[in-house]
Amino acid sequence: GATEVSQARKAKSDRDQPINITSDRLEAYNEKRLVVFSGNAVAVQGDKVMKADSLLIHYKKEPDKKGPGEATEKTEAGDFARTGSVEKIEARGNVRITQEKKIVTGDYAVYYQDAQKIIMTGNAVMKEGNNTIRGEKIDVFLDENRGVVESSGNQRVTATIYPAGKKENK
16 A cells, blocks of 8 residues: 555665764774764664663675775774664663654664664563563564564563553553
């Protein structure tokens, strides 16, 4: 239907939006193409908000476009401001990701920028409105507006779903 198309288009434009990150501390490891934001780290991209104790931004290896004799260290430091070069964001500790009415929480998450996919593990919970789903691992496909919840071993997926129109008594 037409709604799916517009949702997909909206998500695609989100991917190109800048990622704004705030935290108490920043450490950059240029040779590893890694920037670590720690202490109440918050990343915002479009309508997605990701909060965690620490956020690790991994950058893609850029093909070296510099001519001979030009320093590459300078470009790497500048590269990390470009959204296009973000490969993935690792979120560690008290992770909370929100997008519109969807909230996904857990101990650890990885957000893949190109695939627009989040994998949450460790006490993973997905809430939308009053509905709650828990599992060992939750994959959220942002472009497709869907999630997959998996269990492991003896821990099963549990869901609490409220019928539409019924208000939960607080």
